[in-house]
Amino acid sequence: MGDLSSRGMPLDPLSGSLREYRDPKGTDLFARVEPFYDWQEQRRQGEYWPYSRSTESAPQPLCAVVDDAGRAFKGVNFASQDYLSLASHPAIKQAAKATVDEYGVHSAGSGAFLGNTRFSLQLQRTISDFLQLEHTLLYPTGWAAGYGVIRGLIRAEDHVVIDALAHNCLQDGALAATPNVHLHRHLSLPSVRRVLAHIRSRDTTNGILVITEGPFSMHSDTPDIPSLQDLCHEYGAKLLVDVAHDLGNIGEDGRGHVGRQKMTGKVDLVMGSFSKTFASNGGFVACNSIAVKEYLRYFGSTGTFSNALSPVQAAVVQKAFEIVRSEEGRQLRADLMRNSLYLRGALTSEGLEVMGDPSAIVSVKIDDEAFARIVSQKLNRTGVIANLVEYPAVARGTALFRLQVMAKHSRENIDRLVSGLRLAISEASAGSDYSAPSLSFASPALQAGAAGG
Numbered sequence: 001m002g003d004l005s006s007r008g009m010p011l012d013p014l015s016g017s018l019r020e021y022r023d024p025k026g027t028d029l030f031a032r033v034e035p036f037y038d039w040q041e042q043r044r045q046g047e048y049w050p051y052s053r054s055t056e057s058a059p060q061p062l063c064a065v066v067d068d069a070g071r072a073f074k075g076v077n078f079a080s081q082d083y084l085s086l087a088s089h090p091a092i093k094q095a096a097k098a099t100v101d102e103y104g105v106h107s108a109g110s111g112a113f114l115g116n117t118r119f120s121l122q123l124q125r126t127i128s129d130f131l132q133l134e135h136t137l138l139y140p141t142g143w144a145a146g147y148g149v150i151r152g153l154i155r156a157e158d159h160v161v162i163d164a165l166a167h168n169c170l171q172d173g174a175l176a177a178t179p180n181v182h183l184h185r186h187l188s189l190p191s192v193r194r195v196l197a198h199i200r201s202r203d204t205t206n207g208i209l210v211i212t213e214g215p216f217s218m219h220s221d222t223p224d225i226p227s228l229q230d231l232c233h234e235y236g237a238k239l240l241v242d243v244a245h246d247l248g249n250i251g252e253d254g255r256g257h258v259g260r261q262k263m264t265g266k267v268d269l270v271m272g273s274f275s276k277t278f279a280s281n282g283g284f285v286a287c288n289s290i291a292v293k294e295y296l297r298y299f300g301s302t303g304t305f306s307n308a309l310s311p312v313q314a315a316v317v318q319k320a321f322e323i324v325r326s327e328e329g330r331q332l333r334a335d336l337m338r339n340s341l342y343l344r345g346a347l348t349s350e351g352l353e354v355m356g357d358p359s360a361i362v363s364v365k366i367d368d369e370a371f372a373r374i375v376s377q378k379l380n381r382t383g384v385i386a387n388l389v390e391y392p393a394v395a396r397g398t399a400l401f402r403l404q405v406m407a408k409h410s411r412e413n414i415d416r417l418v419s420g421l422r423l424a425i426s427e428a429s430a431g432s433d434y435s436a437p438s439l440s441f442a443s444p445a446l447q448a449g450a451a452g453g
């Protein structure tokens, strides 16, 4: 690795954050990103880099994984997004195989040209029917859908009012579309009202898009969707709800928080991703205006200038919707929610802080980022696969383990996760192979967890 310290950035693998490397300075575009690599390499070599891992087997509850330094391990998997366990479902695999045989593997064009297929057209109708919104447009990914709908509809004079914790695709779409991006306090209706009133007191001629998620991808907490929609009506704004994490898997009928809050068919714009519940890459935007759908088809850059979903992806998602709407889907949702509640209960009894509302995302807050990195390292060795989320995705100095539950996790899988986490916390607290006197294990929750181990 050479003399890494000479580049002037922190080289302790337990300190520093991605944020510090986001705005490198200097004329040499290549040289200026090297400090990031050095820092990352320190973390990678010390097994403190829990990112960019790959699976060696299907992303199921038990999984074989290789980390970014080539180290292989197996364990209970709470790091994959396959909430209803459809990615390895026999009917889904069969649909994919049949489509490959009939259609080949590629859409071979943007949806604005010849990239639509019989399968993608059918899928658009299926989604419209499910959401009770008349028009649906597919995108190559959920990220592209979020970015594309904002970039497509918003112009420089318009305003975006967006929850401070909204997903990167929404924030980036907003920043690319207009300088008038107004962050509101997370989930705060008074804050949304204040911002809207302020905008309308100065600008009665331009558009406003209010953006939220249900549930939020890091903390699994949920907005009040009817009140947000009401506020939008009051101030002449439109509402966009990103349903990436709940569509298909939450609520008796799978219509997510929008359905639970009796807003099916009543939200101005709904966008989502297939990558969490529907076993495929891909995303969509749905609304009741055909003009908006057609406009986005040609002005929503990420769909217009990118090849459409492949026929295989569209057929897979179509089959996933069929399962979501069936009795089996209802059962899978019940299994997922039972698992989520069981896991939340088990973690809470370990003295850990579990965030947000019950969903497929179970986030465990760790007050000390350095400590969380050590726990994460130990977790690999205890046979637990879990994603660590650090600043800037969460507050500076803190971290969280974002556990993602599947319908097919067993009680035993969850028990193994919890005992692995207990052991990792206990070993990290004991500082078994890392001595960092500056570390402070300040969280009483963690101390309780450590004592438990």
Ligand SMILES: Cc1ncc(COP(=O)(O)O)c(C=O)c1O
Residues within 6 Å of the ligand: 141, 142, 143, 144, 146, 167, 169, 213, 217, 242, 244, 245, 273, 274, 275, 281, 282, 283
């Ligand atoms: C809230 C939210 N929106 C959009 C996306 C993007 O979805 P995709 O993985 O399909 O690009 C994600 C995925 O991380 C997400 O969490």
